[in-house]
Amino acid sequence: MMWWYGNGISGWGYALMIVSMVLFWVLVLFGVIALFRYLGRRDRSTATRPTPEEVVAERFARGDIDEQEYHQRLNTLRDQPRPFVEP
Secondary structure (H helix, E strand, O other): OOOOOOOOOOHHHHHHHHHHHHHHHHHHHHHHHHHHHHHHHHHHHOOOOOOHHHHHHHHHHHOOOOHHHHHHHHHHHHHOOOOOOOO
16 A cells, blocks of 8 residues: 655645746747747848849939939949949
């Protein structure tokens, strides 16, 4: 015959079980959110950047620069050789 100590789990056992279960699900939720944010950030970094000509055209369209300055900047960009930048 086996002798058992006590009547099973006490109040502290139940409290510890509840706290550990809540902590487990918080960690799982945090891991899923971190994974989605990481994957979303990586996709955003591969987006294409506007070319310098597109930036100047956008500034001209917004009215930040006038037509003379637009043509001057565009000619300056096209006359200079561009450095090679890896994507």
